[in-house]
Amino acid sequence: MRHFLDIHTTDPAELRAIIDDARAMKTARTGRPKGAPDDAQPLAGRMVALIFEKPSTRTRVSFDVGVRQMGGATLVLTGSEMQLGHGETIADTARVLSRYVDMIMIRTFEEATLQELAEHATVPVINGLTNASHPCQIMADILTFEEHRGPISGKKVVWCGDGNNVCASFLHAAGQFGFDMTFSGPQVLDPGAEAVAFAREKGATVRIERDPARAVDGADLIVTDTWISMHDAQSARERRHNLLRPYQVNRELMEANGNRALFMHCLPAHRGEEATSEVMDGPNSVIFDEAENRLHAQKAIMRWCLGG
Ligand code: CP
Numbered sequence: 487m488r489h490f491l492d493i494h495t496t497d498p499a500e501l502r503a504i505i506d507d508a509r510a511m512k513t514a515r516t517g518r519p520k521g522a523p524d525d526a527q528p529l530a531g532r533m534v535a536l537i538f539e540k541p542s543t544r545t546r547v548s549f550d551v552g553v554r555q556m557g558g559a560t561l562v563l564t565g566s567e568m569q570l571g572h573g574e575t576i577a578d579t580a581r582v583l584s585r586y587v588d589m590i591m592i593r594t595f596e597e598a599t600l601q602e603l604a605e606h607a608t609v610p611v612i613n614g615l616t617n618a619s620h621p622c623q624i625m626a627d628i629l630t631f632e633e634h635r636g637p638i639s640g641k642k643v644v645w646c647g648d649g650n651n652v653c654a655s656f657l658h659a660a661g662q663f664g665f666d667m668t669f670s671g672p673q674v675l676d677p678g679a680e681a682v683a684f685a686r687e688k689g690a691t692v693r694i695e696r697d698p699a700r701a702v703d704g705a706d707l708i709v710t711d712t713w714i715s716m717h718d719a720q721s722a723r724e725r726r727h728n729l730l731r732p733y734q735v736n737r738e739l740m741e742a743n744g745n746r747a748l749f750m751h752c753l754p755a756h757r758g759e760e761a762t763s764e765v766m767d768g769p770n771s772v773i774f775d776e777a778e779n780r781l782h783a784q785k786a787i788m789r790w791c792l793g794g
Pocket residue numbers: 541542543544545546615623752753754
């Protein structure tokens with residue numbers, strides 16, 4: 487059994503195998519109703535706990551549907567309803583859940599919570615987003631990019647806006663999949679130094695370019711995300727908006743790129759803030775393919791965790 491905790495802590499050959507498996511599984515069920523079982527049932531008889539300490543639409547539904555397509559069953563748990571939210575330790579929660587379920591997906595706040603859960607669980611643990619990273623999202627994004635544009639290796643990705651958890655996972659992926667990454671945002675919201683250092687150590691070129699129009703020159707993919715993440719204080723809203731407004735992805739920015747790049751956003755979006763509806767619904771946008779591919783990528787991740 488294996489945990490899927492982060493992109494930078496997973497072997498690059500394994501990551502590639504997961505993406506290829508996701509693509510094959512997606513192709514195999516083309517045209518089938520969403521509730522129809524896959525031919526292969528690697529989760530037959532398996533129970534998967536999905537723990538949410540933060541809200542979710544895509545992660546919750548895509549994991550739940552994916553488990554069912556592969557023959558398993560799910561338990562969706564919210565942190566506040568569990569003893570975990572009332573003082574029971576993470577380690578005890580991990581030991582107890584491991585007696586009932588075959589796999590655990592958790593969306594939580596601190597990275598340390600995820601690590602502690604994984605340390606004490608005797609079943610695979612999957613990271614469904616922390617304040618620090620969102621690896622399942624970026625696996626879906628790699629799958630999406632490659633469906634549209636072929637191998638991502640050697641391509642140029644530009645992140646506009648807040649250097650947040652999703653940005654960190656993109657930087658990890660730049661190192662593991664071998665693409666270049668440019669960050670364009672205000673200095674106070676730069677991505678974490680560790681994620682940047684990881685990508686560079688692995689040989690990826692990472693640039694910081696404060697001028698977004700210059701940043702997108704030659705880009706193959708332009709990505710953004712909400713200006714206020716679930717772990718950010720609402721009191722920081724006005725300050726963040728003022729800092730991030732110059733980094734909105736809009737028609738002018740896409741034109742500065744010559745309209746050659748794909749546009750991605752993990753969603754949920756605040757239309758008219760980090761990106762305009764014109765871009766989100768425009769010809770370069772693949773945001774709903776990304777959302778769909780959460781399902782296929784996570785199915786491959788779960789199969790990999792169980793040794794498949
Ligand atoms: N992109 C993503 O993780 O969406 P949810 O918050 O809806 O799960």
